[in-house]
Amino acid sequence: AQSVTQPDIHITVSEGASLELRCNYSYGATPYLFWYVQSPGQGLQLLLKYFSGDTLVQGIKGFEAEFKRSQSSFNLRKPSVHWSDAAEYFCAVATNAGNMLTFGGGTRLMVKP
Amino acid sequence: DTEVTQTPKHLVMGMTNKKSLKCEQHMGHRAMYWYKQKAKKPPELMFVYSYEKLSINESVPSRFSPECPNSSLLNLHLHALQPEDSALYLCASSQTGIGYTFGSGTRLTVV
Numbered sequence: 001a002q003s004v005t006q007p008d009i010h011i012t013v014s015e016g017a018s019l020e021l022r023c024n025y026s027y028g029a030t031p032y033l034f035w036y037v038q039s040p041g042q043g044l045q046l047l048l049k050y051f052s053g054d055t056l057v058q059g060i061k062g063f064e065a066e067f068k069r070s071q072s073s074f075n076l077r078k079p080s081v082h083w084s085d086a087a088e089y090f091c092a093v094a095t096n097a098g099n100m101l102t103f104g105g106g107t108r109l110m111v112k113p
Numbered sequence: 114d115t116e117v118t119q120t121p122k123h124l125v126m127g128m129t130n131k132k133s134l135k136c137e138q139h140m141g142h143r144a145m146y147w148y149k150q151k152a153k154k155p156p157e158l159m160f161v162y163s164y165e166k167l168s169i170n171e172s173v174p175s176r177f178s179p180e181c182p183n184s185s186l187l188n189l190h191l192h193a194l195q196p197e198d199s200a201l202y203l204c205a206s207s208q209t210g211i212g213y214t215f216g217s218g219t220r221l222t223v224v
């Protein structure tokens with residue numbers, strides 16, 4: 001079965017600083033990988049996804065992620081964080097059958113002014 | 114229409130009540146899902162419907178009863194819930210398992 005690990009429970013960055021959120025997955029074949037963002041009390045918004053092809057994926061709100069098969073990682077990056085980016089971020093994996101989305105534990109991002 | 118709509122947004126119910134959560138999508142997605150999310154935790158899969166048939170039940174207690182009346186609608190019927198069932202209930206849909214779209218959720222409080 002697939003699994004996802006987000007090693008950082010909390011991260012605090014200053015506004016304008018760069019950001020990297022880590023995600024490691026476990027799955028025997030090439031997975032479908034996702035990053036979602038969730039503001040308090042809200043649903044999940046898809047930031048970006050990787051299925052195949054170019055390993056550097058561009059998403060919304062200036063986010064990007066890089067799939068590294070050798071490291072089983074799919075880290076999320078943003079060059080300059082805005083205060084509005086403060087939220088919970090979830091990495092998720094689906095099998096190529098695709099009918100089950102498994103989430104990591106989440107990383108809570110706080111942004112200092 | 115690229116949204117998943119969930120109603121109601123908030124629900125307070127007693128332990129003897131019967132209520133239903135509703136989810137609707139008009140994207141032609143043939144898979145629909147119910148997830149449960151407790152505070153400060155990731156969403157946990159409850160049920161998967163594929164082509165209007167229940168394909169996955171993640172050992173959910175029978176006090177939760179899903180229903181898929183047609184390809185656009187997904188209901189979750191609630192009966193005799195416990196306070197620990199209070200959570201955010203999220204509905205999602207997808208086409209062939211890619212491009213999941215989530216609704217904004219129903220915040221359920223059981224008193």
